[in-house]
Every structure is written in C-alpha cells, then in structure tokens.
Amino acid sequence: MHRHSRLAGLIALALTTAGYGADLQPTGFDFMSAPTQRMQRDDALNPAMLWVQDGLARWSQREGAASVSCASCHGPTPRAQLVGVAARYPAVDRELGRVVDLGQRINLCRQRHQRAEPWALEDDALLALEVAIALESRGLPMAPPSEPLVMAAQALGEQLWHKPMGQLDLACDECHDQRVGRRLAGSVIPPGNAVGYPTYRLEWQALGSLRRRVRNCLSAVRAEPFAQDSPEMVALQSYLAARDRGLLLQAPAVRP
Secondary structure (H helix, E strand, O other): OHHHHHHHHHHHHHHHHOOOOOOOOOOHHHHOOHHHHHHHHOOOOOOOHHHHHHHHHHHOOOEOOOOEOHHHHHOOOHHHOOOOOHHHOOEEEOOOOEEEOHHHHHHHHHHHOOOOOOOOOOOHHHHHHHHHHHHOOOOOEOOOOOOHHHHHHHHHHHHHHOOOEOOOOEOHHHHHOOOOOOEEOOEEOOOOOOOOOOEEEOOOOEEEOHHHHHHHHHHHOOOOOOOOOOHHHHHHHHHHHHHOOOOEOOOOEEEO
16 A cells, blocks of 8 residues: 555656656756746746636636637536647637637637637736646647648748847847857846746746747847737747647746
8 A cells, every 4th residue: 555655656746747847858947047947846836827727717707698618618627628739739720721829729719609709819818718728738748730731830930930030130049049058138048949838927927928928039139029910920839839849848837
C-alpha cells in the first residue's frame, strides 16, 4: 500500500510540473528568475488562475438570444471535451474557410451558437474562457495541424518573422533567434515561443494574448501593429505554433 501511494505521489508530481521547463529546447520559462518560475509553477501563486476561475464560471453561463452556455455543447467543464484543443490552434474554421486562433474560435461559437455579440479580442471575458480552455492542454505537446490552409498561414508567418519592419528596420528573428539570452534595456531576450499564452505578464499586471505581445513588439520597433484579427496576426501565431511543435504547452504562463 505504501509503495502504491509513493508511486501515485510521483505521478502527481510529474503531472504538476509538466510543461514547466521540462523541454529540451529552452523556452521563455528558462530565462526567468527563480521567483518568477516559482510563480508559474505554483497555481496558488500564479495570478492567471484568477482569470481561469472567471472562465470556468463563464463556461456555465447562458448567453445570447439562444440562451445556451459553453457547457450546453461541450460538457460541464472544458475537460469534458477540450483537452488538447489549445495545443492545436491556430486551426481552420471550416465555415469561414480560413485559419483562426483560439480566441477567434471562441467568438465564432459565441456568434453562431449563442447568438451573442463577439467580445473584443483582448476583452477579459474572452481571455478568461481562452485561458480556462488552454489550461486543459497544459503539459501536452504543441501539435498544430498539418493541412494546406494552416501551412500557408505558417509560411506567411515565417516570411513576416524574418522581415525587417518599422523605423528601426528590425525583424523578429534578429532579437528572438539571434540574440536570445542577451539583454535589451535590462531585460533578458527570450526565444520566440507561443507555448505560454494566454500569459500573465508582470509588466502588464494582467493576462494577455499572444496577439498583444506581437503588437507590443511591433510598436517597439516603431512599426504599425497588425490588427488583432488580421491575416498577418494569425499567420505569425501559426508560424510560432509550428516552431514550437512538440514543446509542452505552459499556459497560463507567467512572464516578466
């Protein structure tokens, strides 16, 4: 009995720490200070869990003219049907015939099935549902679909990743590939990863999406940020997901 209890404890520990610096390839987690790493590891310390709790509450709320909830279709919690889903986005929406990110997919469900108005893409309500769903993929490998529309988006994203932009004429790869581990304005430059989003950034004192992070970077090089729902924004997210294929999803992550 004691041996079985010890084995169960080891399994629980492995599951608890999955997705937190367990990858052979470094992610942003590996470049953080020990206190910030602890904040991400411990759900009791991770501020993003406040949004998770909000998302779980919203999951069961009936909304829109149809008066249905997420639970009406997908079960009592995201765990019922959506384990692993966040690790497979961006993905193709069949009705639109184009690639969408997870936040856009939630809004499409909201419009089609609840007959409710979509949320703004950085609205706390949308982020809350997105992070509650993402939590069910934590510790699972990133697995973006290998199908033509997604691969086309990934190819466009790769072009944008290497394209100098803005008044500073800098490309994403010049920082997040070529200068990883160096410092910029006192901060360590991390690799470009999608594995932690939605992420609680200490700089923001809030949860935010990968879209927000990309727009911040574009503003930093003095470029016009892509619109949140633009093909370019989805393409960059698709490329980053492809780069991260096989890495363990960490959401909700904490970053400086």
